[in-house]
Amino acid sequence: MSVALRHLPRVFTLHIRCDNCLRESSRTIEVPAVDDAPCDVDELVESGFLGALRFNCVCAGVVGQIIGISQERSYGL
Numbered sequence: 841m842s843v844a845l846r847h848l849p850r851v852f853t854l855h856i857r858c859d860n861c862l863r864e865s866s867r868t869i870e871v872p873a874v875d876d877a878p879c880d881v882d883e884l885v886e887s888g889f890l891g892a893l894r895f896n897c898v899c900a901g902v903v904g905q906i907i908g909i910s911q912e913r914s915y916g917l
């Protein structure tokens with residue numbers, strides 16, 4: 841059995857700090873495996889995908905600063 845890696849969804853973990861209470865949280869996002877899907881962190885940032893995400897903090901803050909992004913490498917394996 842062979843698996844074409846490029847067709848797997850990419851999974852990234854975002855590290856976000858609330859602009860209101862400064863609480864840090866992480867969030868896992870899954871990017872659909874479409875043809876022009878970002879395949880690494882740089883492409884993710886450039887894709888505009890992050891701009892479409894909604895952020896909601898437990899303090900009811902809705903503005904989050906992304907302070908780090910990491911890519912999960914072994915998803916599905």
Ligand SMILES: [Zn+2]
Pocket residue numbers: 858859860861862863897898899900901
């Ligand atoms: Zn907050």
